[in-house]
Amino acid sequence: MNDASSSNRRPAAASRGRTRATGRVTLADVAALAGVSPITASRVVAGKTTVRQELAERVQAAVAQLGYRPDPSARALASAKSSHVVVLIPLLSNTLFTELLESVQNVMWDAGYPIFVGITQYQPAREAALLESYLSHRPAGLILTGFDRSEAQRRLIADSSTPCVHVMELSPDPALYCVGLSQREAAQTVAQHLLARGRRRIAFVGAQLDPRTLERAEGFRSVLSAAGCHDPRLEFLDDRPSSAALGAEAFRRLITAHPDLDGVFFCNDDLAHGALLEALRMGIPVPDRVSVVGFNDLPGNEQMLPALTSLRTPRREVGEAAARMLLQLIRGETVDTPVLDLGFELKIRASS
Template structure:
């Protein structure tokens, strides 16, 4: 039975140690590094923890270890399906550690991102995961002064401080556009929302590839600073077709925009892929089960979150950080919304 305590009275690590008949250091080790104590001893300590209702004092831990035991993750848009895949990877890696996770939404805004990073650093975190990077120059000084490890999840070709985990978004876009060209589409528009550095790199790949073929038309570029969504994809394609009815394909920089574009095609009686081609980006969970299945670029978002969290944990635990870029690659998933190339 859990020991009753006076309201407001906090069970301490020493209370647990005395009741279990061990030292406070042993209790701390059993909770933080359970593999370093015997199973019998660990079970005895955990039983006392349960009986006393002991909760670790993270503020005290921060004073002792110079960090608060929290991994802070700065993300661009929490509602994005692609970002959620990254979060799932982060959570999977952290779940068996004694580190906690705290998220902040930067809303793809450079000023908000800077402010959130300042707040994170003021809390003495164990480490920081950055999936943003709206304006890297703005945050350089903050990261240089950080007393904790920082791992970025961004385009591998963009300069960042510390370890970078990501994909080459410019090259991925080039492969997608080359596929649309191989499918005999020629008037290819591009739809993007929530414009950030990764989206800008995809736009660059689109532009360069079409310029090489003499087919680039800046009037077919529609980029909006709004949160990406299926309804937005419908509206963007509708406006594109109203002003440029000769467009025969669209490269959408998120899969939800691509799904919205497909719904708009259905409303207009346009056959996909015969009359109109659609290629998305990210390969989120609905892409393969849509009807027809969505042609898209697969970015290993879950792996990105897991790998970044793993590298950060290693650095928190004392492993020396190497300034490195880890390329997780990408894959073009050719499905039913684009023609056969034969």
């Protein structure tokens, strides 16, 4: 059927919308209802932008009317790849990653790609095992958190020829597709804010000690060292998981050992929440005696007493942008900005 000549033809009836054998709506059914060729319908469903807008709109209307979903097995046979996308994140208990994951899911679902989620728990050996397992199923694409991988893992990803996008960190290498922010610059912004508030005895509290936390520590040190007030004794670094209880412990130990402490930068908001509660228990006024700043700006910060100043990371935006970038790679399209910096925002509230 010629698309141009078919524009004045009446679309096929919706009753033709399901095959007898399986009851599944096929791409041919969509094409018939839209009055276009199966090739044109395929291009629209695949997200190609080379189809005229009027034809694309007819195909999209037919997809909606028939409830068409791409056939995973057909797509896998055509591409020698599975139809799913793999997303590896450290934790599901951290709101940062659940928000990022929801954004990825929304974009991929609309494009017809279900996602498989792997939880690494910040354990390199677990991530290596998950990668090997998932890649054996030939996924259409990968979304990975950060760059902290062994050479063997990087080689495994490269040899699989699976499109891959990294999230929450940035790489100077344009061959590595990534969406995120500079963790170092974000921490520098927090340190500069505390200095601008007149603070000089400023502590850093880090937990989990994953690469992003360590980058924040480096950014913090660089600013305080330049200002001549970095004191390594005011760093509390603990590889235990981040929690409010650990934040309370860190605050209590720091303020007891260093009564002149006047500022604390916590690498996660749950740590800062614990510190604010501990300050209330100890009768230490925040921010009159000590300023407190968190990181990520997760829900609940405005409800703390006092409301918590925090560095907002754009995790939902990162998830959406990473998913769209991965779709471009899956479709063989050119990605204009392979290293996409979405920045950050310091949300200044009463705690600093």
